[in-house]
Amino acid sequence: MFAFSHCRDVVAAVSRAGGFGVLGGSGFTPETLERELRWIDEHVEGRPYGVDILIPENQPVGRLVAMEELARGISEQHRRFVVDLLARHDVVLSFEETISSKRPPTLPDIAEALLEIAFRHPIRLIANALGLAPAAMIEGGRKHGVPVAALVGAKEHALRQVATGVDILIAQGTEAGGHCGEVSTLVLVPEVIRAIASVKPVPVLAAGGIMNGRQMAGCMAMGAQGVWTGSVWLATNEAETSETFREKMIAASSRDTVRSRARTGKPCRQLRSPWHDAWEAADSPGALPMPYMPMLSVPAFAQIDKLADGGHVGAQSLVSYFVGQGVGLVDSVRPAGAVVQDFKQDYAAALEDLLASIGE
Numbered sequence: 058m059f060a061f062s063h064c065r066d067v068v069a070a071v072s073r074a075g076g077f078g079v080l081g082g083s084g085f086t087p088e089t090l091e092r093e094l095r096w097i098d099e100h101v102e103g104r105p106y107g108v109d110i111l112i113p114e115n116q117p118v119g120r121l122v123a124m125e126e127l128a129r130g131i132s133e134q135h136r137r138f139v140v141d142l143l144a145r146h147d148v149v150l151s152f153e154e155t156i157s158s159k160r161p162p163t164l165p166d167i168a169e170a171l172l173e174i175a176f177r178h179p180i181r182l183i184a185n186a187l188g189l190a191p192a193a194m195i196e197g198g199r200k201h202g203v204p205v206a207a208l209v210g211a212k213e214h215a216l217r218q219v220a221t222g223v224d225i226l227i228a229q230g231t232e233a234g235g236h237c238g239e240v241s242t243l244v245l246v247p248e249v250i251r252a253i254a255s256v257k258p259v260p261v262l263a264a265g266g267i268m269n270g271r272q273m274a275g276c277m278a279m280g281a282q283g284v285w286t287g288s289v290w291l292a293t294n295e296a297e298t299s300e301t302f303r304e305k306m307i308a309a310s311s312r313d314t315v316r317s318r319a320r321t322g323k324p325c326r327q328l329r330s331p332w333h334d335a336w337e338a339a340d341s342p343g344a345l346p347m348p349y350m351p352m353l354s355v356p357a358f359a360q361i362d363k364l365a366d367g368g369h370v371g372a373q374s375l376v377s378y379f380v381g382q383g384v385g386l387v388d389s390v391r392p393a394g395a396v397v398q399d400f401k402q403d404y405a406a407a408l409e410d411l412l413a414s415i416g417e
Contacts, residue, residue: 058273058400059262061109061287065093066295067393072104074397079184083111083162087170094178107182108175112168114188117346121166128156130349134342139357142335146371150360157355161348169193176201184208184227186236187323195222210238212252219257227285230265234288234381236325237316242266250280268383270403278411288381293393301365301376303390311385322350328384330377
């Protein structure tokens with residue numbers, strides 16, 4: 058069981074409990090990633106862990122594009138739209154504050170620097186999403202003896218990744234939080250396994266909506282050799298999520314998420330809020346592509362989260378985060394280690410039921 062999280066505490070806790078923690082590294086600078094991985098090395102007790110670096114295959118910008126040029130790619134109309142959207146909920150953000158001054162981590166130069174940092178540590182897995190695993194990742198994995206994994210949302214993606222040389226495929230269904238495709242996990246996993254069987258039968262991990270051990274057992278029964286989980290860790294004591302968002306998770310149903318471009322510029326599942334409704338409205342200027350859209354959404358959500366944590370009602374209504382349809386199965390906040398143990402017990406119980414069903 059692989060556990061993707063942006064929080065080092067979750068990664069270490071899961072690995073110590075017998076799972077395999079994977080740190081989402083794309084929210085960090087090279088300097089902060091180095092600090093986070095050093096901390097994990099000191100707290101993981103020698104257990105395996107991995108790193109996920111978001112290196113998109115397609116972005117409409119040059120490799121070394123300057124921040125000034127990036128800023129010019131965001132229209133005044135888009136910036137005014139954000140200011141007005143927040144103002145309707147009594148959240149104040151000035152026009153000058155609408156664009157992040159931080160260089161987007163998905164740009165090739167930053168992403169490759171993060172990759173270099175990751176390989177300096179005793180990681181046991183490196184993973185990529187949003188397109189083919191780049192040559193630098195494949196070559197680095199070979200050099201350092203680290204398996205390379207790639208997320209795929211369609212069998213065509215899987216075949217391309219295998220031809221590129223990845224070691225592990227993560228077949229992620231549309232139920233998943235974060236960036237995802239349109240095919241459900243139940244359909245995608247066996248489709249990918251069958252598609253690659255005669256080409257190169259690399260291990261396939263199932264992802265998308267997996268919140269407990271019984272679901273894990275179902276994925277293994279379909280032929281997966283493991284599961285990749287994410288949303289379930291957002292409702293843990295160690296997670297980076299705010300108290301407001303955790304409360305919204307517990308209250309949410311599986312129908313309260315939306316697959317939208319309005320935060321990252323690429324189809325990405327999140328908890329629906331008035332932010333997403335506004336970007337889908339007739340008067341919206343339309344979401345920008347990556348990396349422009351994150352440059353708009355990051356400052357906005359930083360202000361939203363700051364005010365929400367202080368009790369601001371309007372900001373609380375706007376609070377959102379990347380989460381899958383499995384949010385409907387969240388009913389409490391628990392320690393990450395306890396979630397791992399529950400997975401084990403549920404998985405064992407499911408196997409017993411399956412064996413009983415065939416008279417074993």
